[in-house]
Amino acid sequence: MRTIAVMNQKGGVGKTTSSVNIAAGLARRDRRVLLIDLDPQAHASLHLGVEEDGSTDTIYQVFAGAKRLRDIRQLTSNNLWLAAADLDLAATELELVDAPGREHVLRKAIAEHCEEEPFDYIIMDCPPSLGVLTINALTAATEVFIPLQPHFLALQGLSKLFSTTALVRRRLNRELRVSGVLLCLYETGTRLAADVTDDLLHFLQSSDDDAPWAGARVFESRVRRNIKLAEAPSFGQSIFDYAASSAGSHDYGALVEEVIAAEQAGERPLADAA
Numbered sequence: 001m002r003t004i005a006v007m008n009q010k011g012g013v014g015k016t017t018s019s020v021n022i023a024a025g026l027a028r029r030d031r032r033v034l035l036i037d038l039d040p041q042a043h044a045s046l047h048l049g050v051e052e053d054g055s056t057d058t059i060y061q062v063f064a065g066a067k068r069l070r071d072i073r074q075l076t077s078n079n080l081w082l083a084a085a086d087l088d089l090a091a092t093e094l095e096l097v098d099a100p101g102r103e104h105v106l107r108k109a110i111a112e113h114c115e116e117e118p119f120d121y122i123i124m125d126c127p128p129s130l131g132v133l134t135i136n137a138l139t140a141a142t143e144v145f146i147p148l149q150p151h152f153l154a155l156q157g158l159s160k161l162f163s164t165t166a167l168v169r170r171r172l173n174r175e176l177r178v179s180g181v182l183l184c185l186y187e188t189g190t191r192l193a194a195d196v197t198d199d200l201l202h203f204l205q206s207s208d209d210d211a212p213w214a215g216a217r218v219f220e221s222r223v224r225r226n227i228k229l230a231e232a233p234s235f236g237q238s239i240f241d242y243a244a245s246s247a248g249s250h251d252y253g254a255l256v257e258e259v260i261a262a263e264q265a266g267e268r269p270l271a272d273a274a
């Protein structure tokens with residue numbers, strides 16, 4: 001099983017779009033996938049057509065200790081389950097503040113679920129902050145995907161992200177690693193996108209072996225800016241259902257193949273594999 005946190009403390013970089021479409025793409029390739037929406041804004045849930053109406057069970061109840069993951073997860077399409085979020089989840093940051101073992105709630109819930117009923121992939125859509133929800137995702141994950149919009153200052157928050165990951169690896173989760181940076185909202189043919197991409201590759205390559213980002217790579221597949229990707233959430237559909245022949249569907253399709261190819265690579269960090 002691969003457990004992937006899709007994380008960046010910036011908003012609007014493509015976390016939710018990537019989480020939903022990677023999850024949907026893997027499900028179409030016959031993997032059993034659970035998507036966990038960890039953002040109180042619940043955009044991933046909406047994207048899969050699950051609207052908050054007060055009666056939906058959500059991941060908030062798991063954090064509150066009221067329900068188990070298997071009670072709240074719902075099947076949204078073939079092979080794709082969702083643990084939905086709602087605004088209540090915003091309270092979790094406060095409610096867990098002094099709770100012992102607060103970083104491990106999600107990890108335990110996932111372990112309990114998977115003992116009875118395993119998944120091939122768990123994808124966690126993180127909120128745009130480094131609070132307790134994101135720390136729970138990092139404690140539960142084996143891998144981190146970082147979506148990045150290649151624009152001015154894009155690299156600025158990046159070393160902070162890597163050091164947070166490294167801290168969690170040291171203190172809470174030895175298995176955690178950043179497996180890839182995913183370029184989203186990519187403007188093909190612009191000088192800026194090309195420059196930022198070069199800077200990013202340079203930054204990752206120049207690091208020494210025990211830098212927090214050692215072994216992280218940039219996914220070959222880039223997700224171009226494509227209006228269909230922005231439209232799909234309003235229809236409660238993944239890009240593959242909403243616009244199968246769009247550039248967005250092509251790009252996320254290629255990315256999913258890259259993610260699947262890493263299954264054979266044994267999921268080891270490149271630095272260790274060398």
Ligand SMILES: Nc1ncnc2c1ncn2[C@@H]1O[C@H](COP(=O)(O)OP(=O)(O)O)[C@@H](O)[C@H]1O
Pocket residue numbers: 010011012013014015016017018043128184185186223224225226227229230231233
């Ligand atoms: N490749 C893309 N092309 C066009 N619009 C996109 C693309 N990726 C994301 N969007 C849109 O940009 C906005 C922010 O994306 P989102 O995935 O919600 O980011 P985050 O979860 O990081 O805040 C959303 O309105 C989304 O529909």
Ligand SMILES: [Mg+2]
Pocket residue numbers: 015016017039043126
């Ligand atoms: Mg989001």
